[in-house]
Amino acid sequence: MKSATRLSRIACLASALLLAACATPEQPAPKNPAAPTLAQVMSDADAAARAGQYERAIALLKGGGASYPTDKAPWLQMAQMKFDRGQYGDAIGHALEALERAPDDKVANSIVAVSGLRLSGKALADLSRQNNLNGSLRSEAQELAKLLRLSIGEEVLVPPARRPVAAGKRAAGSGAPAAAAKGAQGSTADPFSGLK
Incomplete structure (x- = not known):
């Protein structure tokens, strides 16, 4: 009988330890940092562009476009940056992305039109120079x-x-x-x- 009492006390003690372990509050999981707001993304991209970090600015804007897929702002900013650098084909592509989100945007439409004309003008000048x-x-x-x-x-x-x-x-x-x-x-x- 002594061994049965001893076993029951060990079982009770093990159960109490198990319950105590379950009752201990868990450490909260580390929180993921909040995604930056679109305004913050645009500001960071603008600062990177002013600092001459063009590729970083484009990467930030692409991330902003992925995080805020319905907003035209990142696409319009990329279109303007590409236009300013004379990369008219890319400017047209990004402006068209902005127009998918805001079909009446005058800046995006202007970038598409002027970029297209500049590409066409260059191609016509090249053909004219070649007499073709x-x-x-x-x-x-x-x-x-x-x-x-x-x-x-x-x-x-x-x-x-x-x-x-x-x-x-x-x-x-x-x-x-x-x-x-x-x-x-x-x-x-x-x-x-x-x-x-």
Whole structure:
């Protein structure tokens, strides 16, 4: 009987220890730091860009775009940064992302339009320099030029370059007609002269 009492006391003691262990409050799990607000992300990206850390700024904005998928601000900021650096293809892509979130955003639409025109202008200038602007490509470029003239209400998209007075006197003094000098200058200085 002594051994039965001893076993029951050991069992009670083990149960009490087990219950005491369960009753001890657990240490709270470390809290994950709160995600930065969109304003904080934009501020950090702006500070990084001003410090010349362009890649870091873009990475912060991409993270902001992932954390706040319905907000246009990170995409618009990336589009503006790419536009300012002359990376027009990327600027268009980011501006289109902003337009998916805010279809009427004037800045995003402007970035898409101006970036597209700059890319097109460069491509047309390259083709013109290579003398490969002919056929259907030429007629399509002329139609686009007409559409642009109508859109902005201008008769001429690219005004002719003005020559200084001294240059005009030299052309007249050399016996070359001013129109021929202007035509020769227009063919090299104005890649869009044929589209007027």
